[in-house]
Amino acid sequence: MSSTTLPLLFINLGGEMLYILDQRLRAQNIPVDKAKKVMNDIITTMFNKKFLEELFKPQELYSKKALRTVFDRLAHASIMRLNQASMDKLYDLMTMAFKYQVLLCPRPRDLLLVSFNHMDAIREFVKDAPSILDQVDNTYKQLIEVRLHFPLCTPILPRFSCLYFFFPSHFQMYTPMSSGEFQLIRQTLLIFFQDMHIRVSIFLKDKVQNSNGRFVLPISGPIPHGTQIPGEIRMYSCTGDESSTLLFNNAANYAPAVCEGSFELFGDRITKLGTNMYSVCRPVETHMSGTSKLLAQHTKVNLAPNPLAKEELNLLAELMGGLDVHKNADSGFRVNLFATDEEEEEALISRPDELSYGFINIHATKDQTANAELAKIMGEFSESQQSSDQSPSISSKGDDLLAMMDGL
Secondary structure: OOOOOHHHHHHHHHHHHHHHHHHHHHHOOOOHHHHHHHHHHHHHHHOOHHHHHHHOOOOOOOOHHHHHHHHHHHHOOOOEEOOHHHHHHHHHHHHHHHHHHHHHOOOOOHHHHHHHHHHHHHHHHOOOOHHHHHHHHHHHHHHHOOOEOOOEEEEEEOOEEEEEEEEOOOEOOOOOOOHHHHHHHHHHHHHHOOOOOEEEHHHHHOOOEOOOOOEOOOOOEEOOOOOOOOOEEEEEOOOOOEEEEEEOOOOOOEEOOOOOOOOOOOOOOOOOOOOOOOOOOOOOOEEEOHHHHHHHHHOHHHHOOOHHHHHHHHHHHHHOOOOOOOOOOOOOEEOOOOOOHHHHHHHHHHOOHHHOOOOOOOOOOOOHHHHHHHHHHHHHHHHHHHHOOOOOOOOOHHHOHHHHHHHO
């Protein structure tokens, strides 16, 4: 398992999410100013500097449920609201689109070109917002450039405290990686997507996906850059000289390799994988395959919500009397990823409970007494925190990616 896979997974899934939301905002005739605000708010949160610093640290992939929670919060970072069925469909489309791109990558290294295609499109979304554009450009640099961290330093000689030797903790880069390292990233992604077999109407109509939710891989077309068309076996002697050549029929219609895509900040990526497949408006539907339904039955224990946790949140909701939970509620709007509300309700009913992620609604009541009591309790916490600042903390809010998103 590669410890550098999470940033690429997050960026590519986030790019697919923005493609889908952009298409639905236009299809539902949402006013331009509101649609632009939604896209800008989500991209601002997605490329928050502190959030990405945490994301780019070498770490194992998050579980499917934890990653779904991250994107649920990301999708609701603005005034737009999605109900459960639409959020389920959104996540299904995101994951299946990126899974298809990972499977079709000619070379493992081309995963970076797919990521750059998503980044290029995101950059186009915020071309009129310079501050957000800077955030996106900084992420480009994190993907391309070498980053050195020097958290540890010790004096070279005890008597010369002004001379220090720095110990770099790790490198974080992608372009200089070897083919083997990219293959490990690709294998980690394929393991993550292994049991996801959601049928998507676009893929079914283009005949790149079977009715069981599995993709059809082509056996023709351009070969990967730096390789030769199959059909020739060379024999070598013990001295390393070519002794004979055997030709065979590869039974496919391969074409010579095209030029390599650009790995720079600006350039032609060549590959179309990772570009917006929703640019032509057409309905997109998702259906659970039999394999996914069977898998859901086996994972029922892991995905079932904890009722005790829900009760604790409800108790917290009662205490937090005057907090405005739904910010910008007056100007908010709901986006439907289905053609009609009836289809959305039907999808919610027909989806297996084990694969649905329920929402907990917190209803805030304006109780001044409760507010005063809560403020008093918070003040006591603040005093106790100041007295314990000298002791090292086991964990902090910034250490948890999900908790950090709550703070954005």
